[in-house]
Amino acid sequence: xxxxxxxxxxxxxxxxxxxxxxxxxxxxxQFHPDNYAAASNRDRLMxxxxxxxxxxxxxxxxxxxxxxxxxxxxxxxxxxxEQRSFTDPVFLMQxxxxxxxxxxxxxxxxxxxxxxAVEQQLQQQRKVLLKQLAAALEANTAEQNQQxxxxxxxxxxxxxxxxxxxxIEQQLQD
Amino acid sequence: MAYSNKVIDHYENPRNVGSFxxxxxxxxxxxxxxxxxxxxxxxxxxxxxQGIIEDAKFKTYGCGSAIASSSLVTEWVKGKxxxxxQQIKNTDIAHExxxxxxxxxxxxxxxxxxxxxxxxxxxxxxx
Numbered sequence: 001x002x003x004x005x006x007x008x009x010x011x012x013x014x015x016x017x018x019x020x021x022x023x024x025x026x027x028x029x030q031f032h033p034d035n036y037a038a039a040s041n042r043d044r045l046m047x048x049x050x051x052x053x054x055x056x057x058x059x060x061x062x063x064x065x066x067x068x069x070x071x072x073x074x075x076x077x078x079x080x081x082e083q084r085s086f087t088d089p090v091f092l093m094q095x096x097x098x099x100x101x102x103x104x105x106x107x108x109x110x111x112x113x114x115x116x117a118v119e120q121q122l123q124q125q126r127k128v129l130l131k132q133l134a135a136a137l138e139a140n141t142a143e144q145n146q147q148x149x150x151x152x153x154x155x156x157x158x159x160x161x162x163x164x165x166x167x168i169e170q171q172l173q174d
Numbered sequence: 175m176a177y178s179n180k181v182i183d184h185y186e187n188p189r190n191v192g193s194f195x196x197x198x199x200x201x202x203x204x205x206x207x208x209x210x211x212x213x214x215x216x217x218x219x220x221x222x223x224q225g226i227i228e229d230a231k232f233k234t235y236g237c238g239s240a241i242a243s244s245s246l247v248t249e250w251v252k253g254k255x256x257x258x259x260q261q262i263k264n265t266d267i268a269h270e271x272x273x274x275x276x277x278x279x280x281x282x283x284x285x286x287x288x289x290x291x292x293x294x295x296x297x298x299x300x301x
């Protein structure tokens with residue numbers, strides 16, 4: 001299913017999220033199962049199914065990584081369930097170092113400071129990668145789409161790091 | 175999802191955790207990652223003049239299955255020739271640790287890590 005079509009939005013990575021939000025609400029109202037309480041079984045079922053599709057679509061388009069994956073899937077590059085290992089040694093070494101920094105937070109003299117330092121690094125790196133991703137998806141050539149897929153893989157590592165960092169923050173607060 | 179006893183054992187008592195000095199010419203390093211879960215695995219081997227893996231170490235950031243898979247592989251490769259180590263299959267790892275289907279990718283990661291380390295060694299020697 002083409003989620004962009006469902007919301008009648010152009011299939012681009014740069015998306016007007018406010019517009020997406022209001023179209024989501026409008027579609028939800030339109031297909032809300034309450035509106036089909038007196039309808040035939042078939043129509044009621046259709047409204048339930050359509051509501052589920054609308055929710056999935058909104059969830060996917062709202063988040064940049066899922067949106068990029070959906071866009072790439074529409075272009076014939078399915079990467080969301082791939083199990084291939086990532087092997088860029090320079091990138092992975094950097095990931096190792098960031099993981100080590102995360103490990104050292106809890107034993108550092110000033111954990112808040114250490115969290116801030118990592119947080120800034122992660123934010124900065126994410127920003128750079130997202131910008132490159134937007135450019136690659138905009139170019140939309142076979143080569144640039146492959147490049148975009150590689151950038152999505154890299155970004156997934158950074159989102160995972162962000163998640164780990166948030167867990168550490170929570171643990172320190174408790 | 176319950177972990178098997180073997181996974182828990184390797185997770186709680188991981189074998190061969192750590193790093194070798196990278197500039198030692200007998201040391202080769204394999205780095206791999208899994209974008210889907212963000213796991214990162216580093217596996218190092220120490221190879222003697224006869225091409226036998228004398229020692230191995232790993233460092234893995236990931237779930238229990240990823241740690242157990244890399245720990246098991248470092249045990250398995252010790253004493254093996256590079257060719258023998260190259261033959262290690264993810265299915266053997268998954269079978270030994272009784273990994274559930276959703277964790278098979280952890281064993282794939284460990285297989286790819288040892289293959290990457292062997293490739294790094296060959297490149298170091300050849301280049």
